[in-house]
Amino acid sequence: MAQDVAIIGIGLxxxxxxxxxxxxxxxxxxxxxxxxxxxxxxESVGIAYGxxxxxxxxxxxxxxxxxxxxxFINVANGCATGGSALxxxxxxIRSGSAEFAVxxxxxxxxxxAFNPHPRDWGLxxxxxETGLMLTTQFFALKTRRYMHEHGITEDSLVRVAQRAxxxxxxxxxxxxxxxxxxxxxxxxxxxxxxxxxxxxCNPAEGGAALVLCPAEVAKRYHPKPIIVKAAVxxxxxxxxFEVFSPALAAQQAPAPTVTASRAAFEQxxxxxxxxxxxxxxxxxxxxxxxxxxxxxxxxxxxxERLLRDGETEIGGRxxxxxxxxxxxxxxxxxxSGLRQVIEIxxxxxxxxxxxxxxxxxxxxxxxxxxxPGVSGVTxxxx
Amino acid sequence: xxxxxLASPDLIRFEGDTPHLVGSRCDExxxxxxxxxxSCTRCTATRMSPHDLGRRGTLWSWTIQGFLPKAPYDSGxxxxxxxxxxxxxxxxxxxxxxxxxxxxxxxxxLQIGMPLELTLIPYRTTGDGEVFTFAFRPxxxx
Numbered sequence: 001m002a003q004d005v006a007i008i009g010i011g012l013x014x015x016x017x018x019x020x021x022x023x024x025x026x027x028x029x030x031x032x033x034x035x036x037x038x039x040x041x042x043e044s045v046g047i048a049y050g051x052x053x054x055x056x057x058x059x060x061x062x063x064x065x066x067x068x069x070x071x072f073i074n075v076a077n078g079c080a081t082g083g084s085a086l087x088x089x090x091x092x093i094r095s096g097s098a099e100f101a102v103x104x105x106x107x108x109x110x111x112x113a114f115n116p117h118p119r120d121w122g123l124x125x126x127x128x129e130t131g132l133m134l135t136t137q138f139f140a141l142k143t144r145r146y147m148h149e150h151g152i153t154e155d156s157l158v159r160v161a162q163r164a165x166x167x168x169x170x171x172x173x174x175x176x177x178x179x180x181x182x183x184x185x186x187x188x189x190x191x192x193x194x195x196x197x198x199x200x201c202n203p204a205e206g207g208a209a210l211v212l213c214p215a216e217v218a219k220r221y222h223p224k225p226i227i228v229k230a231a232v233x234x235x236x237x238x239x240x241f242e243v244f245s246p247a248l249a250a251q252q253a254p255a256p257t258v259t260a261s262r263a264a265f266e267q268x269x270x271x272x273x274x275x276x277x278x279x280x281x282x283x284x285x286x287x288x289x290x291x292x293x294x295x296x297x298x299x300x301x302x303x304e305r306l307l308r309d310g311e312t313e314i315g316g317r318x319x320x321x322x323x324x325x326x327x328x329x330x331x332x333x334x335x336s337g338l339r340q341v342i343e344i345x346x347x348x349x350x351x352x353x354x355x356x357x358x359x360x361x362x363x364x365x366x367x368x369x370x371x372p373g374v375s376g377v378t379x380x381x382x
Numbered sequence: 383x384x385x386x387x388l389a390s391p392d393l394i395r396f397e398g399d400t401p402h403l404v405g406s407r408c409d410e411x412x413x414x415x416x417x418x419x420x421s422c423t424r425c426t427a428t429r430m431s432p433h434d435l436g437r438r439g440t441l442w443s444w445t446i447q448g449f450l451p452k453a454p455y456d457s458g459x460x461x462x463x464x465x466x467x468x469x470x471x472x473x474x475x476x477x478x479x480x481x482x483x484x485x486x487x488x489x490x491x492l493q494i495g496m497p498l499e500l501t502l503i504p505y506r507t508t509g510d511g512e513v514f515t516f517a518f519r520p521x522x523x524x
Contacts, residue, residue, distance in 0.1 A: 115452035124417060126390035128454035130505055130515040131447060132481055137469050140445035141481075145471075148443070148494050192445040193489055238413075238424040247405070247416040249424070250477025 005093045006218035006225035007380070009038025009211030010342045013106070015204050015329040016175035023055025023205060023332070027106025028064040030207035030335070034102070038211040038221050045211070046098025048072045049088040051081035053333035055108040055205075079281070080233065081105055082208065082337025083368040083376020087231040089212050099217075103210045107332030109203035121244050121372055135283070135371065136200065138243040140192035143286025145241075147194065150301035152289060154186065154194060159307040160285035161185045161199045161327055167314065168328025170355040175204060176328040199285040204330025208338035224349045229268035229363075229379040234260035236373030243371045257294040257367060257375040264365075264377040265296065272296040275379075276361035277347045278318070279340035281369040282325040292320070295367050295377070319357045322347060337368035337376055348382040386502055386514040393417055393516060394502070395434060401500050403480060403516065407433035414478045435474050437500035439518065442479045444470035444492045457506050472498055472518050485519040497521045 011033030013026040021029075027050070035042060042065045050058030051074065059072040077084040082105045089101040113136055118128040127133050146152060162185055168174035180198060188197035218225030236242045239253030265271055272295070280295065282288035289307075293300045297318060306312055312320040323329065323343040326336060344364035346352045364380040385396055393416075395404045406418035410427035416435060421428045450464040459465075468484030470492075485503060486492055499521035504512035 112452065113449070115454070117454060124390065125454065126393070126515070129456045130389050130483065131451050131455045131457065131467065132469060132483070133454075134447070134451055137445055137447060141443045141469070141471060144445060145443035145494075190446065190448045192448060194445075246481050248471060248479040248481075249413065250479075 004215035008222040009034040013207035015206030023108030026207035034209035048102040049085040050104040051075035079370030080374035105334035106207035164327035168324025201326035208335040230264035242373035260375040268379040278365040340366040439472040
């Protein structure tokens with residue numbers, strides 16, 4: 001059995017818009033905060049994994065933190081960059097190749113929707129030129145089909161967004177901190193129907209960092225280490241319904257989220273019912289609803305009732321995205337998956353203030369999904 | 383009648399004036415692809431043949447593009463002249479679902495399962511005239 005790995009330091013530069021700071025500066029602030037939380041210096045870090053989509057090479061952080069000669073691996077896995085960095089850092093500690101590892105991400109995106117270039121994704125130019133290569137279209141098309149197959153209505157799309165902004169209002173570090181009425185969301189501008197303006201997260205800026213070490217020595221550095229029971233990344237199979245697909249195979253296959261989730265539960269030796277607090281990728285309301293079932297937390301179609309009955313609220317049986325998720329925090333691609341992990345650590349440490357889930361949560365879960373079909377799942381334990 | 387100028391001529395085969403979508407079929411396992419590829423992501427074979435995917439299907443999922451996409455979208459529209467357009471996955475007779483523009487952008491006129499047929503629509507005007515791309519329009523039967 002490989003040794004357990006613990007998170008002993010967390011650091012976040014709040015997501016949002018920060019006109020006077022570069023993306024890298026926000027990453028450096030987050031990394032220094034994580035090192036301080038762990039009580040170690042940068043010179044002690046044996047290996048680092050980091051990613052940024054639009055704000056330069058992550059290893060340029062060494063120019064800020066110090067040129068210590070450590071191996072620093074740049075990670076580029078779309079929205080799953082943070083999850084991939086973390087899984088790599090965990091593997092490095094498990095293999096014994098470093099005593100302390102860092103996973104860090106930051107970003108600073110232009111305003112408005114992402115505009116990927118087809119050739120970067122192995123796709124022909126016409127796919128972008130004729131207006132078919134938009135992530136928002138994919139989320140809408142997958143949501144529309146899912147609603148049709150499983151009896152989900154627009155009511156659920158509104159409720160997910162409403163809860164995100166309600167939780168964001170309780171989170172001093174959230175970007176969107178204003179609660180929104182049901183009508184304000186339901187009547188907002190159609191972006192890609194059935195998804196509307198306030199059902200989509202926005203590209204943003206921010207930084208997030210974690211410090212990890214072997215679990216057996218973790219208490220020397222932090223009084224409340226969080227054990228990484230599983231950190232799994234999976235990519236798409238032939239036949240799964242993924243972003244940037246000019247066609248879908250006749251026979252469908254499960255999403256990478258399904259395979260990542262199953263592998264993570266198996267690694268951790270626990271099941272969905274054991275999880276006390278969770279983060280699910282909420283690029284948009286529809287995605288979160290689909291991800292509830294793809295990660296095994298409910299049956300397909302059951303989301304409608306769970307949302308209506310308040311079961312996914314902070315005080316509910318299945319508290320989802322307690323910090324407001326991507327919807328209230330925005331999505332700096334490089335940092336987003338690590339923000340999820342930081343929120344679960346904060347909840348398991350019982351330091352989440354007004355948004356703290358009640359009782360003594362023991363197990364948390366994070367799930368990130370990114371183009372062109374990558375999912376990262378972690379299971380974390382107090 | 384001369385055929386219209388296409389954004390990508392490789393995607394279309396004409397039977398007379400009637401356009402058909404062209405993809406590829408794996409010589410080993412028979413899996414279909416659109417656009418045509420030179421390897422099979424299902425069985426990893428690398429021998430593929432061109433395949434006529436036909437021109438009829440049913441609407442499998444849809445959305446309406448409500449904002450002007452950034453580049454590489456090159457319709458030449460501005461935020462002021464942009465008109466929302468329909469996008470859907472169309473399930474062809476083989477079961478393959480092809481992502482396509484729709485001629486309809488009115489949510490009251492779109493329903494999963496409705497029969498559709500292939501057409502060509504102008505999506506861009508250059509100095510030399512209009513450039514066409516493939517799209518699906520409502521039809522009487524599947």
